Amino acid sequence: MTEMEMNDHRMLGKKLELFHMEEDAPGMVYWHGQGWKIYRLLEDWIRGKMADLGYEEVRSPQLLPKSLWERSGHWEKFGQNMFAVPGKDGGRDMALKPMSCPCHIQIFNADLKSYRQLPVRYAEFGICHRDESSGSMHGLMRTRGFEQDDAHVLCRPEQVEAEVARFVGLLKDSYEQLGFSNVRSALSLRPAARAGSEADWDLAEERLLAAARSAGVEPEIQSGEGAFYGPKLEFALQDRQGRHWQCGTIQLDMVLPGRLGASFINEAGEHEVPVMLHHAVLGSMGRFIGMLLEHHEGRLPFWLAPDQVAILPIGADQEPAARAFAARLREVGMRPRILLEESLQRRLVQAHELMIPVHAVIGRREAEAGQVMLQDGAGKCLHELEGAVATLAARR
Incomplete structure (x- = not known):
């Protein structure tokens, strides 16, 4: 088996029981x-970043009337790839x-908003x-059921530049923390089959390119690859x-808000239609996890590893000390795993095969002295118990 095959997500x-x-x-x-564990850690991590930037988390239904997708234009564009449910006894087709974009417009429409409340971020x-x-599906990389870090911003045209800059900052910071330093950007322009007027497309393309450049991004131009x-x-x-894996995307939409009746009250007391930005940093959560696994060859960053510390008592007499150390790590929010079966050498091999980043060995002397031997890729180091807890907690 080649190295690439071994590192296939x-x-x-299967190897790591994920x-x-x-x-x-x-x-x-x-x-x-x-x-x-990995999934929720990654989800909670990006959720926290978005909350810090003023996004309100919402939840919308999974099953919606076919008529909504017809009004939005998605049925014409994507209907062949949607799971339809015929209505019973003359009821509505679903x-x-x-x-989630039409749903977020419906949430926006639930109450009339003033221009002072914009931008609204969901x-x-x-x-x-x-x-x-069936031929296009490939493990986590393309599935029929998936979750995205989906977000939509409803705002005024003059607010687009600041919102794109907010997104680009979030995206760059996130990718760097996940170990991706080489990022390419592209601006995809109007496709042949599209909605909206040519004037709207001219303005949307001009504004999005200007916003990208203002945020320090000089994208390649891809003709005909935009959303409808x-x-x-x-x-x-x-x-x-x-x-190269296409992940993050932000789209400037001057079509759907008007189609679905979105408006706010402007300074003149009149109804005005907002523009909408669609964006995701990670995209499909499962697909991104598949990418992370292959990029890091299964050895995820310490903060994202499902088990962070393998605790290895040398003998049965050290098991109480091992359990006490594990309890202290859990108290500070860490994820230890005690390995007890078979010989110490076999357990070290097991910890390595499970790709647990740090190994903590406790022998008789360590147990008596309240110490633990930590070992990672940088080598071994003996710590007092509380010092080991502090050292590991700092790595999160």
């Missing part, structure tokens, strides 16, 4: 406990949502479904194998 998912797929649920992910970690063809409702600024990450 599907192989790593997730699996079933033939009777094609394109759907069964997350195991270890994998779900569909599972493939994205974030949602909701499940979406798309009926992908507006141009998009997209970002691709380069992994350790030199592959």
